[in-house]
Amino acid sequence: MLRSYIRMVLFALGLMVAVQVPGFIKDYGQRIDAHRIEAAQALQGFKDTSGQFFKGDLNALVAHYRGSADPIFQRDADNIEHLLRRTQLFENEWKALQGGWAQRAWHMVTAPNAELLQETYANYRYQVVLEPEAIAWGLAGGLLLAWIAEVLMASVVALVGLGDNRHASRRHWS
Template sequence: MLRSYIRLVLFALGLLIGVQVPGFITDYAQRIEAHRLEAQQALEGFRKTATQFFGGDLDRLVAHYRASDDPVFQNDADSIGVLMRRDQMLERQWQAMQGPWYERIWHVIAEANPVILQETWAGYRYQVVLTPESIGWGLACAFLLSWIIESIALALAILILPRRKSRRLV
């Protein structure tokens, strides 16, 4: 009987963990989008200048700043370069989060920006949202966790507990 309750608890734990996955992925995508919009806004003035004088080419604007004898312009070239790289990184992250669910999951697991991922973990609030996607993730995680723990327990029992010899009735 205790074994059945342990199975139920493991299943419920897996279910509760699984329903968190879509919410966390959504929170990460929203953070990426917010940072992306902020980076674009930070570059807006430089984009206007690049459009006015360099046909919209920010790289040419940066090259012009670097070629200047004025150390202030040279320093600004480095600052604009940092903003441009961040904008490009966030754009790639945002594009990756626009794909199908399995690509978004893989992206967060393998290629997420560590700083924004940590921000998402720090700000994430556990929630039970019963969308079809959350229910699917919950059931999948519940079955997987239950199966893994049961398999480990069975393997340990086979290795640790000696086999009983069956008695033959004569």
């Protein structure tokens, strides 16, 4: 009986933890999108200038700033390059999160941006989203945790020898 309760508790724990996965991925995606929009807005003035004087080529604008003897312009070239890198980073992350749920989950496991992942984690609030994806994650997580616990308990019982009941097996096979 205790074993059944432990199994149910572990299933519930696995369910509640796994149901957080889609919400966390969604929050991460929203954070990426917000940063992506902000970076694009920060770069817009430089895009306008490059459009007016360099046919839209931001690299030509950076080269022009670098060619100046004025240290302020050279520093602005560094700032523009930094903005370009950040914009590209956010754009790449955003594109990686545009696929199906499995692709998004795989990206979050294998190649998320560490800074944004930490930022998302620090601001994440636990939630129970009752969407089909969250329900599937929850059930899978609950079953997986309960199964792992069952296998571990059965292994320990078998190693210790507590599960060896020869009298019961003789009764059933006689």
